[in-house]
Amino acid sequence: MQLYLNGIALVVGAGQGIGKATALAYAEAGVRGIVLAGRTLEPLLKAGEDCKAIATHKDFEAYAVPTDIANEDSVKNLLAKAVEKFGRVDYCANVGGTMGMKAKFSTIATEDWLSVQQTNINGIFWLVREQIRVMEKQERLETPISSERRPAERGSIVVLSAAAAIIALQNGGAYTHTKYATNGLTKAAAQDHAANGIRINAILPGYILTEGLAAHPQKTAETAKHIIEASPLHRFGCAEEVGDMIVMMSSPRNGYMIGSSVLVDGGQNLSGEAVH
Template sequence: MDVPGFAIVTGAASGIGKQCAIAFVREGAAGVALLDVNYEALKEVKVEIEQMLLGLNHAKACQIEAFGISVTDEALVNETITTIATKFGRIDYVVNAAGITIKHEEGAVFASTTDWQKVIDVNLTGTFLVLRASARIMLKQERLRSSLDGRELQRGSIVNVGSIMSIVGKAMSTGYVASKHGVLGLTRTASEDYAAKGLRINTICPGYVQTPMTLGDPKAVKATQEIVDHKVPMKRLGTPNEIADSVLFLAGGRSSFVTGFALCVDGGYTER
């Protein structure tokens, strides 16, 4: 995959973020910092990854760090990203996967301001805060070299996890759809700001994926199955592993001429 260097993954205690962290370790990253508000679950993921590392050749070369923080806490985000940069020496990849969803059965008119703000805070402002703190460090560092052919790559590469809801709408998901459209807007503006300075920023737009967010609530499982049957051309959910593979493509050297892009990994949903 060509991911030498050091990665930060938010939302790493579960689902897509966890799988991205595992993929960075498997593909040869030198260090991976795991961030999540659920520190108990995060500690278990750290142990799981360290056990997995024992079976890999580059075990000793990969440093795993875990930080129990909310991406909505500006001061803590700034402090944690600085701590990680000091520990690792540099930050090459950031995956902004932390996210929540709140449904409003009766649509926008009945969505409370509190619910709206919660979703915007985590999905959009959290992504902005981590992106900003990381980019400040990335822009000052030397360009990374490709582990495949030695050529100079980016100073840093950020992958924001949007959604197909960054591109299309969905009923009863007021704050979520708005936040995910915002994530794509943030990607597009920041990628243009820093493209010439060696910072790449892209968005991955997953469709329906097998994670606790989709399968955690039995009512949602039935609704999701209906969507899969009628709206997903491949007629199945994606796996976190399939999303992680595409995230690593966008993060790593194989996509060195790609920035400001929205990659839909959705079983054909947005093309139907």
């Protein structure tokens, strides 16, 4: 089934993990170009080469823009560079974020609380706001399935939330509250801009085995075993499983979904148990 993703994608956090998997999925799905954003240039360039190797659009281009989403000016620069390069942005995947350190709520240091909030709330706000501002100015992107009943869209934005917004992550208060906020931000933005052809949704992954998770300073074999035992699938998720879902959510075939929070957690929420 064709997803009709023939526009320009922008992926934040594209250097590794879910972000890179999402970028690769967009390239394979047929986007004309992709903007890769993240803190460090080298992994973005590598992701761009990997995207080119599997891209299905004959004129595919990848463009890397180092970006710190915790800085408003850096976010504005990202969108300005994207428009300067490609003229428009059609599909945005905001995968950047931070988990911070685990701590009981009463022991969370103010600086840790504010640091996580600066990236996961303020950073996502700046990204979504600037992406909407670009999309509002561009023409709707026609596809073979566009019709009066199924109007062409100006753009799609997918925000990375987390399953922690369904079941609070124990000792993760500084992180958990930002994901609840992300869901609210998504709904508010979707409500305001859907009528103008801009769809905004959130995706809520569970425990996905990525470089970031594997390198987390508080990981233990016992925690990994507990996660697997609590999952009905008895495994971690793969970054590709989330990336594929983000790309499907971006497709105009998914044109009636707005303001949704899509849970992709391998059934972790079914037990109602938050992993320590």
